[in-house]
Amino acid sequence: MKLLAKTNRYYLLLTTVLFALASVVLYYGLFRALTQEVDEQLSNRRLYLENRIRRKQTLPISPFEYQMDVSDRHQRPGYGDTLLLDPQEQEMVPHRQLTFPLRVAGQRRWVTLRKSLVETEDVLAVVLGVMVSVLGLLLLGVILINRWLADWLWGPFRATLHALRGYKLHQHEVLQLAPTDIDEFAELNQALTQMSQRLVADYEALREFTENAAHETQTPLAIMQAQLEQLLQLPALEDPQVAGLVTGLYGATLRLSRLHQALTLLSKIENRQFIDVQALRLDQVLEEKVRQLESLTETRQLALSTHVTGVPALRMHPGLADSLVHNLLQNAVKHNHRGGSIEVRLSAQALEISNTGPALTGDPARFFERFRKQQPTSDSPGLGLSIVQQICRYYGFTVTYAFAAVGARHTLRVAF
Amino acid sequence: MKLLLVEDELALRTTLVEYLRQSGYVCEVAASFQQAYEKIKLYQYDCVVLDLTLPDGNGLDIVRALKADQSWAGVLIISARAALDDRLAGLDLGADDYLTKPFHLAELNSRLRAIIRRRQFQGSHHIAFRDLLVWPEQAEVFVGEQPLTLTRKEYDLLLFLLANPNRVLTKEAIAEHLCGDAVDATDSFDFIYTHLKNLRKKLQEKGADNYIRTMYGVGYKLSTE
Numbered sequence: 208m209k210l211l212a213k214t215n216r217y218y219l220l221l222t223t224v225l226f227a228l229a230s231v232v233l234y235y236g237l238f239r240a241l242t243q244e245v246d247e248q249l250s251n252r253r254l255y256l257e258n259r260i261r262r263k264q265t266l267p268i269s270p271f272e273y274q275m276d277v278s279d280r281h282q283r284p285g286y287g288d289t290l291l292l293d294p295q296e297q298e299m300v301p302h303r304q305l306t307f308p309l310r311v312a313g314q315r316r317w318v319t320l321r322k323s324l325v326e327t328e329d330v331l332a333v334v335l336g337v338m339v340s341v342l343g344l345l346l347l348g349v350i351l352i353n354r355w356l357a358d359w360l361w362g363p364f365r366a367t368l369h370a371l372r373g374y375k376l377h378q379h380e381v382l383q384l385a386p387t388d389i390d391e392f393a394e395l396n397q398a399l400t401q402m403s404q405r406l407v408a409d410y411e412a413l414r415e416f417t418e419n420a421a422h423e424t425q426t427p428l429a430i431m432q433a434q435l436e437q438l439l440q441l442p443a444l445e446d447p448q449v450a451g452l453v454t455g456l457y458g459a460t461l462r463l464s465r466l467h468q469a470l471t472l473l474s475k476i477e478n479r480q481f482i483d484v485q486a487l488r489l490d491q492v493l494e495e496k497v498r499q500l501e502s503l504t505e506t507r508q509l510a511l512s513t514h515v516t517g518v519p520a521l522r523m524h525p526g527l528a529d530s531l532v533h534n535l536l537q538n539a540v541k542h543n544h545r546g547g548s549i550e551v552r553l554s555a556q557a558l559e560i561s562n563t564g565p566a567l568t569g570d571p572a573r574f575f576e577r578f579r580k581q582q583p584t585s586d587s588p589g590l591g592l593s594i595v596q597q598i599c600r601y602y603g604f605t606v607t608y609a610f611a612a613v614g615a616r617h618t619l620r621v622a623f
Numbered sequence: 624m625k626l627l628l629v630e631d632e633l634a635l636r637t638t639l640v641e642y643l644r645q646s647g648y649v650c651e652v653a654a655s656f657q658q659a660y661e662k663i664k665l666y667q668y669d670c671v672v673l674d675l676t677l678p679d680g681n682g683l684d685i686v687r688a689l690k691a692d693q694s695w696a697g698v699l700i701i702s703a704r705a706a707l708d709d710r711l712a713g714l715d716l717g718a719d720d721y722l723t724k725p726f727h728l729a730e731l732n733s734r735l736r737a738i739i740r741r742r743q744f745q746g747s748h749h750i751a752f753r754d755l756l757v758w759p760e761q762a763e764v765f766v767g768e769q770p771l772t773l774t775r776k777e778y779d780l781l782l783f784l785l786a787n788p789n790r791v792l793t794k795e796a797i798a799e800h801l802c803g804d805a806v807d808a809t810d811s812f813d814f815i816y817t818h819l820k821n822l823r824k825k826l827q828e829k830g831a832d833n834y835i836r837t838m839y840g841v842g843y844k845l846s847t848e
Contacts, residue, residue, distance in 0.1 A: 422676065425703035426632050429725035433638040436728045439791045439841060440645075447839055454793070454841050461795055464725050499803050502776060506814035 211357045215350065222346050230339060237334055241327040242303065246286055249305040249320050256318065260311055276319040282306045291321070300325050363387035367396055374403065376410050414478055421471040428464045435460060469590040472530065476597045481524040489528065490515050490553055496532045497551070503540050510548040517555030519623045523602055531598045534591040535560045535619055542617065561618035571608050624739055625649045627668045629659040629685065631677050642728050646787070656680030663689055669739050670697040675704060675713070686716045697738035701726065727796035733786040750785050754831055757785060766829035776801060777822045784835065784845040793842040819843060
């Protein structure tokens with residue numbers, strides 16, 4: 208529910224209750240005031256009549272007999288309400304009456320003075336009508352002005368929200384927000400801008416660190432590798448014992464270098480540093496990679512067949528596409544047996560690579576974990592499928608693994 | 624053949640210079656952008672081996688300067704920056720090749736020879752080694768007078784060995800040279816073993832016996848004697 212609707216709901220509730228209460232109070236208040244006014248008028252007339260009697264004058268004859276009634280019979284004295292028939296309008300009209308005893312010429316009479324309440328009711332109706340309509344208009348006006356104000360006042364907020372939604376960290380830009388004269392939103396914008404500045408700085412630092420780490424580590428590795436290769440040329444290395452030590456060291460250096468490259472790639476993907484995308488033909492990448500691996504598949508007598516039934520319309524970084532296909536194919540070669548087969552199927556929806564190979568032990572869901580190896584003694588860092596998974600996650604592809612016991616086929620499927 | 628090696632890292636520079644001199648090059652060094660810039664302005668080189676990240680400048684500017692002077696020197700970039708963009712930028716500026724650190728020394732030499740061969744002799748160059756004669760432009764190999772028929776991979780392997788005579792070439796270096804550096808070297812050892820066996824057999828059939836020596840557990844060596 209919108210903030211505005213929520214506040215309006217309570218606002219309306221309060222106003223309605225107050226409005227009803229005010230109407231009731233107003234009605235009864237006014238009614239009481241007007242009745243009192245009439246009562247006072249009646250009382251004034253009574254005083255007038257009593258004064259007149261005291262001056263030994265007779266009771267006047269009212270032209271409107273219903274306004275003054277003189278009776279010999281005993282009546283209950285005091286104020287009262289009654290309904291009388293209006294002869295013109297032919298309807299019952301409420302009246303206020305005052306009854307009191309009066310001694311006229313030594314004879315006790317009962318006088319009843321009456322006054323129509325029609326005017327009072329009219330006044331009441333007019334006053335109430337005006338008040339209620341003013342209150343109603345006020346309520347309506349408040350709702351409308353609230354809605355308009357909300358639209359106008361919350362404009363900067365919505366602009367901020369829009370800017371946040373469209374904000375991309377890897378553009379290395381601090382969040383740009385339009386200035387506003389509303390303190391709360393200005394504070395919000397300021398806080399957000401500061402946060403984005405920190406984010407950009409952190410992101411930059413991380414990116415620089417990854418790049419520097421990659422660069423700075425490759426250099427000593429290059430020195431180690433070059434010097435070990437030089438060392439291997441020395442005559443002393445004819446001794447198999449020494450040669451074994453140096454080649455062990457050499458192999459470890461190469462492994463470290465490979466591991467480092469793979470980890471750098473993974474962290475670069477995680478940092479979303481592969482922003483450049485271009486339309487890419489995966490069938491061409493596939494063809495090139497298959498050709499690169501030809502030498503390996505030939506030596507291992509692997510039958511590699513490719514079926515391209517459609518080309519997905521992909522936009523991705525060429526380096527990542529290369530890495531994705533390469534790691535999938537390499538995986539299929541590595542976990543195969545001599546004389547096995549690899550089947551590659553590419554359609555517009557998915558890339559499927561299946562290969563023969565020994566059944567795997569362990570939970571298939573964990574194959575994508577880092578440093579997960581089928582043979583713990585293997586020289587490979589065990590990052591291939593993690594890289595595949597990261598690339599898929601980056602582009603929103605799904606990668607699944609399936610094993611068919613018939614023919615012992617492993618299938619990795621990447622759905623675009 | 625005269626080379627200029629531009630590399631700021633002392634240990635790597637020393638090793639590379641030692642190796643390049645052993646391989647028969649005349650090698651000069653520059654440890655900074657400034658030194659490199661002065662040297663390419665003063666002298667002519669057959670090839671410049673160039674590190675991109677220098678403390679006082681960008682190696683790519685050396686490539687630009689060379690191209691602006693219309694120098695005939697080849698350029699081989701060696702860089703720790705593996706990013707595709709750097710590679711493309713270097714090659715776009717007119718560098719002949721790009722090698723990512725760390726690399727195998729034998730690979731460096733093989734690429735250098737290819738660059739110099741292309742530039743200096745317009746390909747009309749042959750490689751002679753003992754009884755072997757190779758015409759790289761025509762991809763023809765002779766043992767004495769007899770032509771030798773090789774597969775593509777065997778030929779590549781032979782050229783790689785010929786670029787580094789009398790040096791131990793590790794299995795890893797050979798594997799990466801033949802399969803590309805993306806291929807996990809350990810996966811391809813049986814592959815190079817097969818090809819070496821075939822190459823040896825073919826050489827032996829033409830009477831070129833005992834050219835390739837196996838250094839047990841390490842690699843192979845093209846032997847001069």
